[in-house]
Amino acid sequence: MNFFERQALAKRNTTRLVVLFAFAVVGIVLAIDLGVLLVFGGDPRLLVVSTLLALGVIGIGSLYRMASLRGGGESVAQQVGGVPVAEDTTDLHLRRLRNVVEEMSIASGVPVPKIYVLEHEPGINAFAAGYSPSDAVIAVTRGALERLNRDELQGVVAHEYSHILNGDMRLNIRLVGVLFGILMLGLIGRKILQHGGAVRGRDAMPVLFGALLALAVGYIGLFFGRMIKASVSRSREVLADASAVQFTRQTVGLAGALKKIGGLHDGSRLAERADAEEVSHMLFGDGTGLSGLFATHPPLLQRIQALEPGFKADGLERLKAQWLSAPPNGLDEDLQLGLAPAGHAALPGISTRIDLTPPMVAAQVGEPKQDDYRRADAIVATLPQELRSLASRRDGAAPLLMGLLLTDDDTVADRQRSEIIARMGLQVAAEARRLRDEHLRGLHPMLRLPLASLAFPTLRLRPRPELATFLDTVHAVVHADGQVSLFEYCLGRLLEVQLRESLDPARYARFGRRKPGNVRQEFATLLAVVAHCGNPSDPDQARRAYLAGMQRVLPRDHLPYAPPAEGVLALDAVWEPLDALDPLAKQVAVEAITDAVSHDGRVSVAEAELLRTICGVLHCPLPPMLERG
Template sequence: MNFFEHQAAARRGSFRLVVLFSLAVLCIVLAVDAVTLLVTGSVGATVAATVATVAVIGLGSLYRIASLRAGGAVVAAQMGGTWVPEDTRDPALRRLRNVVEEVAIASGVPVPRLFVMEQEPGINAFAAGYSPSDAAIAVTRGALDRLNRDELQGVIAHEFSHVLNGDMRLNIRLMGILFGIMMLTLIGQRILVYGRAGRSRDVSVVMLAALVALVVGGIGVFFGRLIKAGVSRQREYLADAAAVQFTRQTSGLAGALKKIGGLPAGSRLDDKADAEEISHMLFGQGRAAASWMATHPPLVARIRRLEPQFDARQLQALELRWQAQPPDGLAEDIALGLAPAPASPPGLPPTRQRMAVTPAQVSGQVGAPGEDDYQHAHELVEGLPDTLRELARARATAMPLLAALLLDADPALAARQRQALVAHCGEAMAVHAFELLRQRLQALHPAQRLPLAGLAFPALRQHPRPQLDAFLAAIEAMVHADGRVSVFEYCLSRLLQVQVREALDPSRHARFGRRKATGVRAEFATLLAVLAQAGHPGQPQQAQRAYLAGLQRVLPRDHLPYAPPDDGVRALDAVWEPLDALAPPAKQVLVEALVDAVSHDGRVGVAEAELLRTVCAVLHCPLPVMLEQR
């Protein structure tokens, strides 16, 4: 199953979730009606009970959904997560951040916010959020302490599969919906706790009402667990497979699962309320449950999919060994030669190198990084000067660094961009941005610009909304300061706008596309024309052939003439929203058409590859750092 099939499955999952929720509500209402009719014998009272029950469930779901509107970081914090600073010096936290940054860059998505559940000794993790721009990943203290780097990488790769494939969005909506159908149980519990203080006659009535609420609410709990089990189990197998595909080795993920099975704490979360609510989001089973209601496949079954010859008795041997000496992840890193990570020479391609690509190969790489992408991401990060990495991770310097990436080489245009930056963000930021361009960024390899921007994104999100709004206005003004802005600079600025807006209002921008290609013909033609022209500068005939090749792939029955827009890249402002709303299968065809437009001869240069990656990222189709045929 590729990225687009995963997206389509997640969209179908949303529909199934609504159907299952409706059935659960119906069963709860029928149970309440039966009890009301039995006690009162009144049809009017039964109707009132129906209305009250639906209102309680609906308001409960709306309340929980509203409380989660701020996205992944809110979920992680509510579950007891402690934020991990970008500049942390703690060895375990630094290792976690390094692994996550490399995985994010290899995947082509922004670096997520990181949290640690300090009070949880079990080995577990989860990803939460509405989109990659809003994602947060939380790991338990047990995972940090007990897993070595390869095992931690396997767990993080598993969670990134949920980030890339739309599972997070479904999970966070599931939290809100299930809260509603469990409301009667919560009400019954509260009544039992606080209802004993009244008069004896009142207490008996209250206790009876509480018991009825608990019994009927048990139907909601039953359906809630059943829905979570049905939604979660198969996706865990898929996420395990994706993690192996990404890391190209099974030992890391299998080792993490074995430590869950061999250590007393396992993957259990000690906070039972948190474990219940987020059980469908976790890497491992967070609470005990009957096998048919478990949110995760059996542990041995997961390990055997990675190591077919695995014998369950091995877990008993590991348990006996670890009783005397529990595993220490950092110590294992040293023993295995995994820490500190050896410095690698930058594996950057020559700027004039041209890479062989095909449309099907590139669309197959969307949301599906491989081990070579991870290695290349590591090399890209290591190839960045230490000073640039520190600037990207620091809250005070992230904005001027990102602004500097968009400054044009033409002095006249750069002067206009400076005026725009001063007008919106002040003289100090403009001075800092130009200093960074002059001292640090002029020698930056084209393939390093997007990774550097990705590293800066977490620090950028720390700024308050008014400051971010002013910065985005400055970026917009810089891009439109002159018509000579390159397509890459335009798309990079657009990507920055998209990611920041989604991080500011995550639930507002969360959606699964449903439009068909035939409804966006003009937008297709505009985007293909701009990219064909950018991919074949000064070669109008080659550009026209590339445009027609892309159009033939996406709209084979249409005859839209090649007509590059007079306003150049500015014409793209009108295409992003309609194209981003395409259904997943149509997006796959769009990506393949874009490859045709950029590389009509089957090869792309470094600049064209980065342009293609940026355009795909704007359309929420993240491409890994390498586009070469594998």
């Protein structure tokens, strides 16, 4: 199952959630109506009132909870007590976690998520939350940081990245909202019983009955809620384990983390049980202890045996006895296993031409492999230390990104500098110019987008008005000379998409339903721009590239090649319709674009950047290096 098929599965699970929620609501309303019928008789007006009241409470509860989660992943992490990990942290555990997350983001082609730690949780657990990769957070317990070695931590984080890439996060966060609604009646009944002592006389019995009925219905809601979470979650956890192994190309890390959950006293339980119940379907491991029909995760031994078929139950008992007196220490194990950061892999020579095929690119979308992790580690090591430091500093990310946008033409750069000064001040403009002159001019083109991805999580920490000013400045800098280069467009578009989605994540959380036949003209425009950018001085070659792409995506249509007069800016009109494509249609789209850029069998770095930008805007993340050396 590839990325697009998993996205389609997540889309079907969203529909399934709606159906299960509807059944739960019907069950709760029928239970309330039955109670009213038994006590007050069969007055139709009373039954209508009780039905409407129940639906109103459920609807208001769900809408309220979903509104409280509009902030996306950050809202969830903060509500369960998560503490953000500083970009410049010196804590060895947190630094190791940040390194793992940054490398995995570069390897998978998604923005670096915000990182949180649950400081007071000694169990081994983690979760990913958010509506889209642009607002995602990764949260890890302190127990996971202290007990897991680097391979095990990477396995856990890879498991969570599979939820980010597969579209599970938006389903998870919506599940929190809708389930709160069906639990509302029970919460109301409990509060009335707790604080209803002031009600006396003839009013006491109806109030007491209403509270008891609401409490009873609340348990029905709890039953349905747990059943829905278990139904939706278990199969996705199995898939996430498999994806994590596929990502890291080794089972030892993930299996080791699961063994430590089974062998240590704290396991994967969360101390805050109320929070654990609400987010149990998001967690890496079982946080509540529920089993049987209500279990949100497959049995631990079953998960381990899926990775190591020969592992037996008595193996967990031996580990429990071993770790009872001497619990494992993740950093010490890193030293013993040679996993401590003693250096980085060397970055191989990067060709200015890249070999690829449409099926290969489609297979790489959302599918980072072990080579991608090694390459990501090498990319981070190759970047100058000052640039990496600036990317992690709140006052450094904006000048760094502006410096990436400054052209080598000093006359145009002076105009761009004036635009920066007018909006962000002289200091930012001067620092951007210095970085361009001292570091960025000599930076290999294939390192520019990965560097920008490292700066993104720091940038989005700025207040909303500052981010609006930043985006306005990006637009002005890109258009300073009336012409937009391919790289300026790529970086500017990615920044705009990622920042706008992070500012209002719930607005952009959706699965598309359109088919290629509904967006013919948009495909024609996109492929014409791609073909022209790859062959600017050879119209015949560009036409062949265009036709190669159209043949794959719309083989029965005959739309002539017509490169737009506005060049790459014509793409502004195609993004929204194309992003609304069905997941499986997006796979065909990615293959068609690849056909257009690789019709001659080779792809330039500029074309590769455009391909990555298109995939990023369409939420089909690609690794930074497309070749499989």
